Amino acid sequence: MHTVRAREHLSPNVWRLVVDAPRIAAIRRPGQFVIVHLGPGAERIPLTIADADPEAGTISLVIQSVGKSTYDLVELQPGDAIADIAGPLGSPTELIESGHAVCVGGGVGTAVILPIAQELNRRGVRVTSIVGGRSREWVIMEAELGETGDVLPCTDDGSYGRPGFVTEALKDAIEAGGVDAVYAVGPVPMMRAVSELTRPYAVPTTVSLNAIMLDGTGMCGGCRVTVGGETRYACVDGPEFDGHQVDFRALADRLGTYRDFEQAALARREACHAETGEQPAVAAAEVRS
Amino acid sequence: MTEQRPPLSKKERMAIDRVAMPEQDAGLRSVNFGEVNQGLTYQLALLEAQRCLECPKEYCIDGCPVSVNIPRFIRLLRDGDIAAAADSLLGDNALPCVTGRVCPQETQCELVCLRAKTGKPVAIGYLERYVADWAQEHADQLTHATAARTRKSVAVIGSGPAGLTAAGELARRGHDVTIFEAFHAAGGVLIYGIPEFRLPKDIVQAEVDRLVEAGVKIEANAIIGKTFTLPELRERFDAIFVAVGAGLPVFMGVPGENLKRVYSANEYLTRVNLMGAWTADSDTPVLHGRRVAVVGGGNVAMDSVRTAKRLGASEATIVYRRGREELPARVEEVHHAEAEGVEFRFQVAPLEVIGDEQGWVTGLRCIQMALGEPDASGRRRPETIPGSEFELPCDMVVVAIGTRANPILTASAPELKVNERGYLLTDAHGMTSMPGVFAGGDIVRGAATVILAMGDGKRAARAIDAYLGGTYPPPEPVVEAKPARHAVPAG
Numbered sequence: 038m039h040t041v042r043a044r045e046h047l048s049p050n051v052w053r054l055v056v057d058a059p060r061i062a063a064i065r066r067p068g069q070f071v072i073v074h075l076g077p078g079a080e081r082i083p084l085t086i087a088d089a090d091p092e093a094g095t096i097s098l099v100i101q102s103v104g105k106s107t108y109d110l111v112e113l114q115p116g117d118a119i120a121d122i123a124g125p126l127g128s129p130t131e132l133i134e135s136g137h138a139v140c141v142g143g144g145v146g147t148a149v150i151l152p153i154a155q156e157l158n159r160r161g162v163r164v165t166s167i168v169g170g171r172s173r174e175w176v177i178m179e180a181e182l183g184e185t186g187d188v189l190p191c192t193d194d195g196s197y198g199r200p201g202f203v204t205e206a207l208k209d210a211i212e213a214g215g216v217d218a219v220y221a222v223g224p225v226p227m228m229r230a231v232s233e234l235t236r237p238y239a240v241p242t243t244v245s246l247n248a249i250m251l252d253g254t255g256m257c258g259g260c261r262v263t264v265g266g267e268t269r270y271a272c273v274d275g276p277e278f279d280g281h282q283v284d285f286r287a288l289a290d291r292l293g294t295y296r297d298f299e300q301a302a303l304a305r306r307e308a309c310h311a312e313t314g315e316q317p318a319v320a321a322a323e324v325r326s
Numbered sequence: 327m328t329e330q331r332p333p334l335s336k337k338e339r340m341a342i343d344r345v346a347m348p349e350q351d352a353g354l355r356s357v358n359f360g361e362v363n364q365g366l367t368y369q370l371a372l373l374e375a376q377r378c379l380e381c382p383k384e385y386c387i388d389g390c391p392v393s394v395n396i397p398r399f400i401r402l403l404r405d406g407d408i409a410a411a412a413d414s415l416l417g418d419n420a421l422p423c424v425t426g427r428v429c430p431q432e433t434q435c436e437l438v439c440l441r442a443k444t445g446k447p448v449a450i451g452y453l454e455r456y457v458a459d460w461a462q463e464h465a466d467q468l469t470h471a472t473a474a475r476t477r478k479s480v481a482v483i484g485s486g487p488a489g490l491t492a493a494g495e496l497a498r499r500g501h502d503v504t505i506f507e508a509f510h511a512a513g514g515v516l517i518y519g520i521p522e523f524r525l526p527k528d529i530v531q532a533e534v535d536r537l538v539e540a541g542v543k544i545e546a547n548a549i550i551g552k553t554f555t556l557p558e559l560r561e562r563f564d565a566i567f568v569a570v571g572a573g574l575p576v577f578m579g580v581p582g583e584n585l586k587r588v589y590s591a592n593e594y595l596t597r598v599n600l601m602g603a604w605t606a607d608s609d610t611p612v613l614h615g616r617r618v619a620v621v622g623g624g625n626v627a628m629d630s631v632r633t634a635k636r637l638g639a640s641e642a643t644i645v646y647r648r649g650r651e652e653l654p655a656r657v658e659e660v661h662h663a664e665a666e667g668v669e670f671r672f673q674v675a676p677l678e679v680i681g682d683e684q685g686w687v688t689g690l691r692c693i694q695m696a697l698g699e700p701d702a703s704g705r706r707r708p709e710t711i712p713g714s715e716f717e718l719p720c721d722m723v724v725v726a727i728g729t730r731a732n733p734i735l736t737a738s739a740p741e742l743k744v745n746e747r748g749y750l751l752t753d754a755h756g757m758t759s760m761p762g763v764f765a766g767g768d769i770v771r772g773a774a775t776v777i778l779a780m781g782d783g784k785r786a787a788r789a790i791d792a793y794l795g796g797t798y799p800p801p802e803p804v805v806e807a808k809p810a811r812h813a814v815p816a817g
Contacts, residue, residue: 074510080609121510123547256573257593290685294586298611
């Protein structure tokens, strides 16, 4: 069992849970993930390890509530427990050793960027982070990223930081010169736009693919993605790949496999809460804006 | 139960017909997940036990990959001493409830049964299941023989049939055994692969519980090669048994394979079995196809197609590139599938998965095959018939054409020698190129059967015991188990 030590609300639909996982905390590397299984009947879901404290024996999981399983997770309170956490899985991020890296995070993907930025900074690489959100309250982890270098927040509605998409800030950074690598994690359209932007500049661009998976060890094949025209498994060959080689359309398509199930499960969950008169700690309505 | 029956003459025994396994009605069972085979009654089991002629050659023991003393447990059963029969069986076989249900007896013990020469063999599998199920319900009446603690520790990697068998044997010899399992629950293919209707999960859990009661520790969520490396474990344990299976699915390599509603059998069965997607209280989704094509002809293909039928498919079809005679599946599974309304398309090979604009499967473009000359495996090689392409309409495709080695563990221990397909190389006793590290099951032999993996586990346990006692290699040569007739991957 993995006890939840802390819970923090980061944006309207994103929470941070700090949970006991001493072995994983000791050996995890940037880019790796865990499979989390809340308990009997629960789904196994992949979550990136956003941070770890080897001395406390804890890892940080940053979770966006989008479906029944993630709602169940973000409602956990300190003292509650998660039955199973398996990992660390996936290949660690291939990081540059020197120069200037731009880390681009969109929404919950910003949590995946954090350990990458931390390790780059530790190696002496200059780090610039560009973090995006719809509006001010959707921009997360700005303070933590600030410890690794400059942070440029961007909001779609201009309520905070630079108005517009992260790609516009990235374009300026690249045109200013000296960008050696881009690491981008966020919604599929964002990663696709970043990869298309950097392609003509030939800036190496790494993206992290949040494919559907069961075991995280290559056994189910559910996470197959097309990279450079070949089928690869996000769980063992990735989750990070060369953004210039990824077939984002195929990825987005496969991510929609269970959309009907997810909506039905969420509706059942809300109906259940309504029936018991219980107020869910996380109201679904607040994240549908 | 110690009632004595008057002994029957050989002639009287020969006159008894083989019992039929009581089954759930095909129409009913094709829409539920209840177990198909209902098991023998006491009367039927006693009757069938009388059919064993106790022939002096005991061919059946040689036919069994784990060398169960079959005539002995059958005789004890026939004499009415079920507890002694159970003790005898459990002494030879760590998972008899499992093997009594999933072994291909027709290619092993029952194939060589003397009675098969003139009629039908003794129903050894049914009797094994009967005695094993009795033992599970009457654990208090069994004799538990355990050796003194040796203070030697063994790590078993993987909790499938090979790992569970080795763990049971080693614990019985007094060693301190810890099983490392990548999933959150133990059982390996017995829980993620083989469906409820063929092997109920509470049966597997009871077998696992029996090992835990015998002192075996189970560490779940531990992926060796990720959570711990093999060299790390080697430092912590006196010996290691690697039984991680052949976990990676093989796909067809045809266009359209990444469309939605194309599953590997591994993913499809894991969603349904391990994650319980067939039950109402599971959060794990599984897509329900109406017209499902399952590619392959092995037990995994049969499990997949029968699962699709139970999840509401109106058409569930096996697409197999060879003929009926070449199906690698157990004969019983093929019969059960046919009775449940599964269709078979023989000598057909897929060329492409067809999809609509939203990326959902709409069909499988196939080509007709003809059988040519036998290949290296002895099976006739299928060849395409030019111009015979056709489209099989379907909305789901499950690919069940075999599995291959998972490189996660071996990547963490470069000194482990593997063959060109990534399977571990071992000596005649199961030891790998790393001293003290043994291996068995599918990660050594490639995709095979539960019982062959168990045979490896049993032999490896014996060799590990010798290694820990300083008498390795074991004095008697350990004979390689005879492979089952169809112990080759489907396809």
